Amino acid sequence: MSRAALLLLAACSAPAPAQPTARALPAVPPGQLASPVAFDAIADRAARSRALFGEIAKVLTHPRCVNCHTPDESPRQGDQHVFHDPPVARGAGDRGVPGMQCTGCHQDHNLELARVPGAPGWHLAPVAMVWLDRTPGQICAQIKDPARNGGRTLAQIQDHLARDPLVAWGWSPGADRAPAPGTQAALGLLAQAWIDSGAECPP
Amino acid sequence: MTISIKVNGREHTLGEIDPEMPLLWVLRDLLGLTGTKFGCGEALCGACTVHLDGMAVRSCVTPVERARGREVTTIEGLSADGDHPLQKAWVELGVPQCGYCQAGQIMTAAALLAANPSPSDDDIARSMAGNLCRCGTYVRIRAAIKRAAKGTP
Numbered sequence: 187m188s189r190a191a192l193l194l195l196a197a198c199s200a201p202a203p204a205q206p207t208a209r210a211l212p213a214v215p216p217g218q219l220a221s222p223v224a225f226d227a228i229a230d231r232a233a234r235s236r237a238l239f240g241e242i243a244k245v246l247t248h249p250r251c252v253n254c255h256t257p258d259e260s261p262r263q264g265d266q267h268v269f270h271d272p273p274v275a276r277g278a279g280d281r282g283v284p285g286m287q288c289t290g291c292h293q294d295h296n297l298e299l300a301r302v303p304g305a306p307g308w309h310l311a312p313v314a315m316v317w318l319d320r321t322p323g324q325i326c327a328q329i330k331d332p333a334r335n336g337g338r339t340l341a342q343i344q345d346h347l348a349r350d351p352l353v354a355w356g357w358s359p360g361a362d363r364a365p366a367p368g369t370q371a372a373l374g375l376l377a378q379a380w381i382d383s384g385a386e387c388p389p
Numbered sequence: 390m391t392i393s394i395k396v397n398g399r400e401h402t403l404g405e406i407d408p409e410m411p412l413l414w415v416l417r418d419l420l421g422l423t424g425t426k427f428g429c430g431e432a433l434c435g436a437c438t439v440h441l442d443g444m445a446v447r448s449c450v451t452p453v454e455r456a457r458g459r460e461v462t463t464i465e466g467l468s469a470d471g472d473h474p475l476q477k478a479w480v481e482l483g484v485p486q487c488g489y490c491q492a493g494q495i496m497t498a499a500a501l502l503a504a505n506p507s508p509s510d511d512d513i514a515r516s517m518a519g520n521l522c523r524c525g526t527y528v529r530i531r532a533a534i535k536r537a538a539k540g541t542p
Contacts, residue, residue: 272433272434272435272519272521274519275515277515283501283512283516284445284501284504284516285500285501285516286497286516286518287444287445289444289446290432290438290446290447291432291450293450293451293452299430300430302431302450
């Protein structure tokens with residue numbers, strides 16, 4: 187047997203290193219989030235932290251969230267991220283322009299008959315916080331960077347995710363809009379577990 | 390539920406009213422201020438635009454509860470004698486065609502000029518983008534806003 191064949195045989199027969207992947211975790215039904223406890227199965231702290239962020243990213247990359255974390259002048263609508271209709275402009279303060287401000291139409295609650303979504307403080311996230319078309323790893327890096335997270339500490343990020351009433355809209359979007367997975371409380375627990383495990387980012 | 394609102398400087402007490410009733414319904418049906426028009430009912434066309442404490446809002450989707458204790462201005466109250474610079478420019482340039490959208494157009498433009506007395510073409514386009522005109526009077530609308538901004542007689 188040639189040396190190359192021996193090497194190949196050795197590679198194939200060697201036990202695979204333990205990979206702390208999500209596949210080792212219990213399956214989560216669609217529309218739900220895994221509990222932080224489920225991630226205790228991942229012994230390596232950094233790997234556990236990265237996996238936790240992967241679960242958090244199910245929410246952060248959801249259309250109800252990324253549609254208002256856009257890189258340009260316009261929010262998006264729907265699950266296909268189409269440009270806002272009627273056309274609107276971000277404006278200097280991310281709340282629209284004179285005569286066409288976000289809250290000129292959006293109330294502090296959903297309007298079921300007119301199908302206009304609403305929540306307290308309706309506005310776009312600043313351009314520095316763009317999430318649309320970003321990977322979980324990119325979003326994670328942004329969230330940890332005070333220059334791109336509004337100068338927030340990790341604790342403030344957790345509080346924003348867990349309690350902000352505008353974030354809460356993601357789970358009560360009204361009309362026929364699909365809600366973000368899980369609950370805001372579940373997201374808050376995952377965010378806390380992610381921080382407690384070192385706030386590591388996926389690659 | 391009783392709600393008090395001020396419309397064009399006048400106090401109104403609305404007795405036994407559903408707080409979710411659209412402000413447009415109150416203005417037109419209860420107060421008889423029919424200058425503000427119903428267009429789409431979904432905040433998509435701008436025909437129903439009025440001011441709430443100076444901010445342009447779509448009255449067809451604004452619950453009257455939001456106007457409680459606040460100042461509402463409609464096209465009837467924009468000026469005492471129809472002499473707001475925008476109204477004068479509108480007449481001078483013959484902006485309206487069918488006219489249905491024009492109250493909303495003027496109220497949005499008034500909110501723009503109040504915040505930005507010298508808007509550029511882009512500023513006007515952004516602020517007016519949500520006010521539809523099925524007659525296509527957009528060119529004259531923009532010209533009238535620029536005329537009003539300059540105070541051109």
